[in-house]
Amino acid sequence: MPLSQENRMQMAIHVYKSKQIQYQSKAAGVFGVPRSTLQDWLKGMKSRSETRANCHELTAHEEVLIKHLLDADKRGLSIRPEFLRGMAQILLRERTQDPTTTIGVNWAYNFVKRHPALRTRYNRRITYQRAKQENLMVIKQWFETMHEAIQEHGIHED
Incomplete structure (x- = not known):
C-alpha cells in the first residue's frame, strides 16, 4: 500500500534533519514530495489538515x-x-x-x-383566496362559530 504524501513528507523531514541526506531537494526527490512544501514544513508551516480554512x-x-x-x-x-x-x-x-x-x-x-439548520427558503406570493380569508371579520366570525359549537355540544377543553 503506497504511503500518503504526509507520511512521505514526515520521512523526508526526518532524513534531512538527521543528516542522512544533506540537501532538501534530494530528500524531496527521494520521497516524491514537492521541494517547496518540504521547505515550508521545515520552516514550521503547518500542514493543510492541521489548519482551519x-x-x-x-x-x-x-x-x-x-x-x-x-x-x-x-x-x-x-x-x-x-x-x-x-x-x-x-x-x-x-x-x-x-x-x-x-x-x-x-x-x-x-x-x-x-449549517443544515439554515436552509434557504423562497417566499411565495399569497393567493387571492387566502388573502381574502385573512379579513379580521371573517376570522372573528370563525372563532365565534367554533365557540358556539363548543357550547352547544358541551365539548370539554381536554
Whole structure:
C-alpha cells in the first residue's frame, strides 16, 4: 500500500534533519514530495489538515449568528445574505480588534451551506383566496362559530 504524501513528507523531514541526506531537494526527490512544501514544513508551516480554512474566522460566534437567524425566521423576517455578512463583519472586527479585517464575498453562502439548520427558503406570493380569508371579520366570525359549537355540544377543553 503506497504511503500518503504526509507520511512521505514526515520521512523526508526526518532524513534531512538527521543528516542522512544533506540537501532538501534530494530528500524531496527521494520521497516524491514537492521541494517547496518540504521547505515550508521545515520552516514550521503547518500542514493543510492541521489548519482551519480562512472562512472559519468566526467559529466561536457562529452559534450566536445561527440563533439570531432562526429567531428572525420565527418572527417571519428573512435576513438577506448581505445583512448576514454585515453582522459577521461586525463580530469579526470586534473579535480581532482590527477595523480593516474583512470577510469574503461568499462567506454568507458558505456559512449557510455549513449549517443544515439554515436552509434557504423562497417566499411565495399569497393567493387571492387566502388573502381574502385573512379579513379580521371573517376570522372573528370563525372563532365565534367554533365557540358556539363548543357550547352547544358541551365539548370539554381536554
